[in-house]
Amino acid sequence: MNLYASENPWLSFEIKDQIESYLNDCRARRLSPKTLEVYSFYLGWFQKWGETVSLTDIRKADQVILRNFLESIQTTDKGVKRSPHTIHGMYRSLRSFFTYLVKEEVLLVSPFTKLMAPRLPKKRLLPLTEDEIKSIINHWSEWERKPKSQRNGLDLFQLRNLALFLFMLDSGVRVEECANTKLAEVDLKSGRVFIRSGKGEKDRITFVSETTLHYLKQYIRLLPAKGSELWVGQFGPLTSQGIQMIFKRLAQEIGIQISPHKIRRSFAIMMLRNGADLYRLKEMMGHSDIRTLERYLYIQEADISASHFAHSPVRNLLE
Template sequence: MPTDPRAIALFLDMLMSERGAAANTVSAYRRDLEGASADLSGGLTASGTDELERLFAGWAELAAASVARKRSALRRFFAFLVAEGIRGDNPALAIAGVKPGRPLPKTLSIEEVDRLFATLDELLAADANPPLVRLKALMELLYGSGLRATELVSLPRNAIRPPQPFAIVTGKGNKERLIPLSPTALRAVEAQLALVPRESRYLFPSGKGHLSRVWLYKLVQGLAAKAGIAPERISPHVLRHAFATHMLANGADLRALQTLLGHADISTTERYTHVESARLVATVKGLHPLADEG
């Protein structure tokens, strides 16, 4: 089976020579396929449905149109591999379509988040090995600062400089923002920094680059399973949602939260007020003595 770069090059060459695809289309497919390959650590061509589903989970915050385009690129890419006899199946066909509208963000309760961190601390107390030290830093930054998965895994090594209680993060649109860090997060990052070579470009290095979003997804789900939380209920993005929802529940200002999350439009941040409202309504329905009366 050819490597990802070779397979992608063959596919794009077919689009141009046999299908007469427009330059913009070829360029978009190149970006999507090379990005997917990077997220799967060069294993796109050989990936199965499970890997592709985790890949799409990492694209949860993208616009529906962007996700649809990426899905189309993957389906056509794998269809090409099947037609060329490189693969016998098209795993992208099993990926569900984009649902219309924007559902309310999925989140976790404060008790569930506490359980995640209590489990992680127990594991660290038993054996503070490098993977667990790294996971502690990842979790503290996901939930403690509400970082996007891409922002987190690609953090430069010098983005956080203890004891300075903040980080400079480059988010969507190449915009920088300042992220406050809790003392617990700082300690976790200090422990991670002690394990990262000084010449490393990234805080969470992996191979020649940084930790992939797909691998981050696996790590978070693995911890959830150990904590007794259904893995399908959690992802890095769910922890970002939990950060925002719990901040609002504790009285955070909506504009301040918009800045922390790096949202260009406050309407995106306002979705979390609907999550909290829905939770309050559910609480009243479940606990109020008159809730079941007609």
């Protein structure tokens, strides 16, 4: 018969010990390194705060103390307001931690049953506009306007960047998934892209169009060595950080706010505008819940106007 924590004399109630136990559990469940890093950061922050207020026993961390902690981190020591997303990230990490403690019978009930989540601002995250997309394509198409005899090594990187941008915009892949995509996982005839062990270690299928394949094939033909990697830089395979740096430099060069995540968001909204089914779009993007997809879909006034024009009850009845 399992005993609750209060009856188990061998169990440590030290916050630091329970955090380490929780992180070990996360590793055993094969959570991603990024998730582990986030949990470790937030829980380590909580542990250090606890030490400053003489809180070392996890059983004493009730909803009042946790509410005080969440209130205390709203601003920095210099009085600067912290991001609502930072506060919300702390809340989610602690909630997951205390859920684990209940599951392991360290606690009888989680204090988070009585704690409301911090409110997040509902900001509209804009996708790329058509003009911005055309500007990006034009910027990375300079090599195409040169005679072949005048093209050099730098033009290969322009071609790679253009193929990379179109690949991400056309497939909706995450930046980590893009960096991990191998040559063999892209069918250069059908445009089928196999995403191996995407987020949550889930395999899935997405596609790119013939236009994207046109530039992708040109880029692949010019690769100096035919290895297994699809995206290659000057010093070897491109990492997710390397891809992010490419778009960061682009933003500085042409003055357009762009990131891999914004490209993915643009894929979602453009697919929707072009008539894609939400459930199939969810599968292509690798979301387990359609509510996650909805956060990507920024509906502009022009979209609402077009929808109303097409479906207006009065217009369709009387005209």
